[in-house]
Amino acid sequence: MWFCFGDGALRGSVLANGNDMDTYADDLSELIESLDLKDVALIGFSAGGGEVARYVGRHGTKRLSKVALIAAVPPLMLKTAANPGGLPIEKFDEIRKASLADRSQLYKDIASGPFFGANRPGTKVSQGMIDTFWHQGVMAGHKNTYDCIKAFSETDFTEDLKKFDIPTLIIHGDDDQIVPIGAAGINAAKLVKHAVLKIYEGAPHGLADTHKERLNTDLLSFLSSD
Numbered sequence: 001m002w003f004c005f006g007d008g009a010l011r012g013s014v015l016a017n018g019n020d021m022d023t024y025a026d027d028l029s030e031l032i033e034s035l036d037l038k039d040v041a042l043i044g045f046s047a048g049g050g051e052v053a054r055y056v057g058r059h060g061t062k063r064l065s066k067v068a069l070i071a072a073v074p075p076l077m078l079k080t081a082a083n084p085g086g087l088p089i090e091k092f093d094e095i096r097k098a099s100l101a102d103r104s105q106l107y108k109d110i111a112s113g114p115f116f117g118a119n120r121p122g123t124k125v126s127q128g129m130i131d132t133f134w135h136q137g138v139m140a141g142h143k144n145t146y147d148c149i150k151a152f153s154e155t156d157f158t159e160d161l162k163k164f165d166i167p168t169l170i171i172h173g174d175d176d177q178i179v180p181i182g183a184a185g186i187n188a189a190k191l192v193k194h195a196v197l198k199i200y201e202g203a204p205h206g207l208a209d210t211h212k213e214r215l216n217t218d219l220l221s222f223l224s225s226d
């Protein structure tokens with residue numbers, strides 16, 4: 001059993017092109033195939049959940065045993081006529097603009113604000129947590145992180161989710177200000193057959209840090225179940 005837990009947005013900075021979900025998924029497939037991995041459990045966080053969904057859509061589940069989507073972007077973040085609960089394109093244009101103007105400050109603003117829910121009354125987020133988020137961001141390639149904004153926000157994973165045919169756990173915070181639960185976790189659970197949806201009350205997008213003990217317990221229970 002092998003685990004992939006991460007954010008597809010933080011793809012290797014050595015590659016200038018291919019910052020799209022198809023390439024992310026194909027990279028993952030190449031790794032799994034080259035190592036001849038079987039009975040794999042894939043766990044994808046945020047944009048990484050999109051990567052996992054697209055992997056299933058393009059490469060199937062023959063090498064997989066289980067899938068978990070954590071605060072993940074599928075099925076679609078962008079607001080459209082068919083997806084009224086999504087975010088308007090202007091929101092993502094603002095992120096692109098901020099990334100070009102001063103991406104270092106952008107990562108500080110996201111971490112000290114909506115990502116961990118630090119902008120909510122009574123919420124305390126450590127400086128260390130904020131600094132780690134910033135460090136991860138600036139370590140990634142500028143073009144890669146810029147291009148991935150389109151990848152995670154505009155890619156429609158609806159058909160990918162319909163191909164899920166293995167046990168799937170979906171975890172999402174109901175105060176996720178980055179990937180709204182209504183357009184993501186709740187809709188994803190409707191598309192994946194027999195998916196188990198766990199909603200973390202009051203949890204922000206960065207629940208892998210803020211709610212790590214609960215998340216670890218739920219994941220271990222899910223992975224050890226028949």
